[in-house]
Amino acid sequence: MxxxxxxxxxxxxxxxxxxxxxxxxxxxxxxxxxxxxxxxxxxxxxxxxxxxxxxxxxxxxxxxxxxxxxxxxxxxxxxxxxxxxxxxxxxxxxxxxxxxxxxxxxxxRGALGSKDGFVAHCGTGSFLAVQNGDRRSFAGGWGPVLGDQASAQWVGRRALACTLDFVDALKPASELADSLLSRFDGAAGIVRTASKMSPTEFGALAPVVTQHAKQGDALALSIMEDSAQYLSDQMLAMGWMPGLSICLTGGIGPQYAEFLPAPMQQELAEPLGxxxxxxxxxxxxxxxxxxxxxx
The missing domain is CATH 3.30.420.40 (ATPase, nucleotide binding domain)
Structure with missing residues (x-):
């Protein structure tokens, strides 16, 4: 070229x-x-x-x-x-x-082209967006310290925090917690390692959570459910209603499909690009x- x-x-x-x-x-x-x-x-x-x-x-x-x-x-x-x-x-x-x-x-623009609808993007970071005619609105995307809820890094960080709750007997038995304790050499290892982890490194733990959620692990399911609740609440606040399509994008975004409310599940659409x-x-x-x- x-x-x-x-x-x-x-x-x-x-x-x-x-x-x-x-x-x-x-x-x-x-x-x-x-x-x-x-x-x-x-x-x-x-x-x-x-x-x-x-x-x-x-x-x-x-x-x-x-x-x-x-x-x-x-x-x-x-x-x-x-x-x-x-x-x-x-x-x-x-x-x-x-x-x-x-x-x-x-x-x-990639997900919707010129069509109306919503995008819930959850990769290493996260944000929500709506397009309606010439109007575009965005929410979130404020980074790992103050935002990025439901992102891969948020899920990874939340998994480690919930594992410490498990250690304190505040969470029920969980294979996810057991696997993370083994991976990081106990609670002390989690605290020591997490203090130095980047958003990308936290995000690398998200597939562990989604895999355990598919196996029915209660702790993993609670993390996925909380994340999907955040997404649905934000979209409702931004004006979502039945008839408006929703694209779940990013590495972990599509994993939330089954955890969204039924009316939203019915409007899920594949991104155009x-x-x-x-x-x-x-x-x-x-x-x-x-x-x-x-x-």
């Missing part, structure tokens, strides 16, 4: 586990994947991963540095909490025209805006 910079766009979908970058000319797409790119968790590391990804993408697509710099770029990145942080990042990147937002708009698909679509929209501004 060696094309003039006025015919191509660059897009990125970056989260707490991985970052995917793509170049598109409207018909063909080239992609690369690099490591985590959460600019709030580690700004310098996120910058390094983005620069590494941009260089790898240029090589794969056969683009020169000047073509990369001149192409309109849209980046949807976890951890972008406002304009100041987006501007700070833009200064570090080699783009002449770049629009940087948090990762929620790209996920919403993923967040990178949404980022590419928004990059092309940004391309049109920049062309209009230059005319």
């Amino acid at each position: 060696s094309r003039p910079s006025d015919t191509i766009v660059l897009a990125a979908d970056g989260g707490g586990t991985r970052c995917r970058l793509a170049v598109s000319d409207g018909s063909a797409v080239q992609c690369v994947e690099v490591g985590a790119a959460n600019v709030s968790t580690d700004f310098d590391a996120a910058c390094a991963e983005l620069m590494h990804g941009i260089a790898a993408l240029a090589r794969r697509a056969g683009l020169e540095a000047t073509q990369i710099a001149r192409a309109p770029a849209y980046l949807g990145l976890a951890g972008i909490t406002g304009r100041a942080l987006a501007d700070r990042l833009a200064e570090k990147l080699p783009f002449d025209h770049v629009l940087i937002e948090d990762d929620r708009p790209a996920a919403l 993923d967040p990178l698909t949404g980022a590419i679509a928004l990059a092309h929209a940004f391309q049109k805006e920049t062309r209009h501004e230059r005319c």
Whole structure:
């Protein structure tokens, strides 16, 4: 894909586990994947991963540095909490025209396209979004310290906390708790290790919880049920009603399907695309805006 910079766009979908970058000319797409790119968790590391990804993408697509710099770029990145942080990042990147937002708009656009509905995204982090005509609203996505309920990292963190309740005889017998105590060498090991764990490392425990939930473990089921309750409560508060579709996205998102209220289960729909698909679509929209501004 060696094309003039006025015919191509660059897009990125970056989260707490991985970052995917793509170049598109409207018909063909080239992609690369690099490591985590959460600019709030580690700004310098996120910058390094983005620069590494941009260089790898240029090589794969056969683009020169000047073509990369001149192409309109849209980046949807976890951890972008406002304009100041987006501007700070833009200064570090080699783009002449770049629009940087948090990762929620790209996920919403990828899942729903132009259709109305809700997205409950639960990956390493989490958020909820609704699209109704030209109206878009978002809730959550405030990071592992103050939010991200029902995310993979929240589930992993909650599993460890509930295991300590089990040690204190506040929770009933649980194979999940037994497995975590064995894995971390007892309660002291859980406390010692958890104090140093990253959101990604907490999130890596989520599959252990979902697997035990499928086996009927009471502790695992309670965690999944609490998470699904949070999602349903938030969607109701955001105006969900029967007839509006719901897409469960992210690594753990689809695991909540059976735990949602029956009316919501009836409206579950497969996403039309993923967040990178949404980022590419928004990059092309940004391309049109920049062309209009230059005319």
